[in-house]
Amino acid sequence: MEEIDLKDLFDYFKGKISWIIIAVALAVGIGNLYTVFTRVPMYKSSTSLVLVSENGGDSNSYNNSELQLNKNLVGNYSEIIKSKKVVNSVIKNLNLDYTAADLQNRITVSSINNTEVIRITVADKDNKEAAKIADETANVFVKEINKIYKLNNVTILDKAEVTNKAYNVNYIKDNAIYLAIGLVISCGIIFIFFYFDTTIKTSEEIEKKLGLTVIGIVPKVGKE
DSSP, X not given: OOOOOHHHHHHHHHHTHHHHHHHHHHHHHHHHHHHHHHOOOOEEEEEEEEEOOTTTTOGGGOOXXXXXXXXXXXXXXXXXXXXXXXHHHXXXXXXXXXXXXXXXXXXXXXXXXXXXXXXXXEEESSHHHHHHHHHHHHHHHHHHHHHHTOOOOEEEEEOOOOOOSOXXXXXHHHHHHHHHHHHHHHHHHHHHHHHTOOOOOSHHHHHHHHOOOOOOOOOOOOOX
């Protein structure tokens, strides 16, 4: 394998800097076009529920057995929130153009730090619709729990808020990635050209590669 002179490599890259800039600009431009035309902005809204005492949240009557019962029910409640019974009611109430499976995929249910607080998060391309679905899911769920378990131990803690920032679009991060891709590809191609370039460009290269002494140089003269 032929040794690579780092100075020659640096000089070669310096001479191709304009090509690198063009390649990076093309990568960023094409990447942004891809983002604009193919990626649908999605918005998330969350509402929170808390499991309380069945006696209207009276802390004096909220004993350890009720606390343990509520913690045990968190897992069950999380599954019920995404059940077809609940999501179909939400679809009907809001007149949504979704199937039950579609809506289930848009709903995420989580327990906050192993507490009795349950967070319902909904993702949708319409930020206002995401908030409406989250709130309606919570309302339907509270009614269904009363029917299923004959319990009145769920209270809505926070209503969903409309967010204006899409969670799946980050232009700064995307442009940094596109810039890096353009830089890597352009530098890689230029390095390949340099490595396989066997032309001799200077008298020093003749002396180094052929071991001959240069006794004269004919300068390149442009056309008059």
